[in-house]
Amino acid sequence: MQGALLTVLASAVAAAARAAQQPLEPVDGIAQDTYNELHRFAQYSSAVYQPLCPRPLGNALVESFSNILTHVHGFVARDDARRELVVAFRGSQQLSDMVTDANLMLVPLALHGIPPETTSDAEIHAGFLIAYNSVCNMVVSAVREELDVYPDYSVVAVGHSMGGALASIASLSLKYHIPSAAVRLFTYGMLYATGNAGFADLMHDMIGDANMYRARNIDGVSTLVPESLGYRHHATEYWQHAEPPDSSTVRQCEGQEDPECSKSILSTGINTAHFVYFGQMMTVDATLCL
Template identity: 30%
Template sequence: MLAVLPLLLLLPALGVFAVPAIRSAATVTNLTPAQISSFAPYTQFARAAYCNPLIVQGWQCGDACDAVPGFTATLTGGDGDTVQYYYVGYWSTQNTVVVAHQGTDPTQLVADLTDVDILMANPDPTLFPGLSSSIEVHQGFADEHAKTATTILAEVKRLLSQYGASSVTLVGHSLGGALAELDTLYMKLNLPSSVSIHAFTYGTPRVGNDAWAAYFDSQITDFKRINNEKDIVPIVPGRFLGFLHPAGEIHIVSADDVVACPGEDDATDAQCTIKTVPNIAEGDLLNHLGPYEGIYIGTVFCT
C-alpha cells in the first residue's frame, strides 16, 4: 500500500483523472445532542453485525444486543470469510425490518481500495433493474452484495408481510456500509413504493461513480453515512478514480461536535471529511473503529 501512496497523491494534481462534479450549494449544519443520540441504536446494530451469527440469532451478542431491546433476529448468515456475516430481523419499537452487514479488516480494505487498477462495472440488471448503463459501482462490492441479495430480500418481504411493517432499515460499517448502501437502492427497486427505506452506514468507502451517486440521491431520501474524525476509509477509492459518495454525510468532528455536510461528497467545507482528511497520509485508521456516539465498532468490540 505504501508504495502506491506517492502516485495516488500526485495523480489528481497532474489532472490524470477527472474528479466528479459536486451538485450542492448548501451549508454545513450542526447537529443537536438529541439528533446525535438518535443514531445510537443503529450504531449498535452495525456493531452487532460483527458478532457470530450463532449468538446474533438469539439476540444474545452482549452489549450491542442489550442496547436495542425489542429486536428479533430471524435470519443470520455468512462465515466472516468468503461471505460477510449478515442478519435480518424485526424491530418492533420502530415497526421496521432491519438488515445489517459485517465489515472487514480496515487495513486490508484500505490497501485494496488504493489500487489504481480498481474495476467498476454496471450493477447486475437482475438485481438492479432499469438502471442506465452510465451507472457503475465497485466490482468487488457488487460481487459481495450479490452473494446474499436475493436471500435477504426474500426474508425482508416475509417480515414485511408477517408484521405489517412500514419500512426497511439498512445498516453497516466499513465494507458492511458499502453493502448496506447497495442494499438500500436494491430494496428501493425491488419493494413496493409504500415501503419507506432508511439507511445508516459508518466509515463507508465510496461505492460507485457520479451517475450512481446522482441516481441514488434521486431515489433515496433518508440516507446517513456517518464518518468519524480522521477516518481514512471514507476517502477511498479516490474521487480521481471516478468514485463519488451520495449525499448524507454526517461527520463526527470531535466528541460533541457533529455536523451534517451538504452535497454528495463535500470537498469545500472545513468541517467535512475531505477537508479534514485530504489524503490517507493525514488520516488516522484507528478512527475507523470509533467512537461513534461513544460506541466502538469491530470484531473485538462484539462483547
C-alpha cells in the same frame, strides 16, 4: 435630515448586499433525536461483527445470512417497539474481505433481479457488487416475508466500513424489489465511495438525501480512493469533526461531496478513529447481542 436618512438607508442596503454575496458559514450541531439514531444504528453496525447475535440490541433476530465464498455476513432484526426492520452488514474482517475491498474497478450496476437499463448510468465498485449479489436473494426474501406480516414497518440498512458499502447497495436493491418499503440507510466509516456519480445520483433519486446518513469522523478510510478513479460519495454526510461525540460536534453536510466537511481534511488511511463511532467501539462489543 432627509439626506442623512437616505445615506443610512443606502449604507444598510449595501451591507445587506455584501452579506448576501458572502458564503454561509457551515452550521454545527444536529437535533438530539438525529444524534440518538446515529448512535443506535452504530450499535447495530457493531453487533453484526459478532459470530452469533441471537438478540441484536435486545430485539428479535429474523435471519442471519452469509455466503461461504465471499464471506459476506449479516442479519435481519425486527424491532417491534419502533416498527422497524434492520438489515446489518459486517465490515472487513478476513483476508477474503481485503480481496473484495481491493477490487476497485468500476463496473455497471448489475443487481440481481433488476433490468440493466434501469441503472444504465450507474457504475459500482466491482468487489462490493459481487459481495452483495452473493446474498441478495436471502436479504430481499427475508425482508419481503417480514413486510408481508408487518406491512407498516420501515426498513433500515446499516453497516460499518465495507459493511456500509454493502448496506448502500442493499438499500437500492430493497427499494427496487419492494417499492412500497420505506427505506433508510446508515453507514459508518464507509470504505471508499461505493460507486460513480451515476450511482450517487441513483441513490438520491431512489432513497432520497433525507433518508441517507453517511457518518464519518476523522477516520481516513472514506477518502483512500481518489475521485480521479471516478468515485463519488452519495449524500448525506454527517461529520463528527471534534471530540467528544455529541450532537453539537456533528455537522449535517450538503450534497454529495461537501467541501466544508470531511473532504476538507487529508486522508490518514485506516486509523483508530475508524473503529469508534459516536462512542461505540466497533467489532468487539458482544453485549449488543444479548
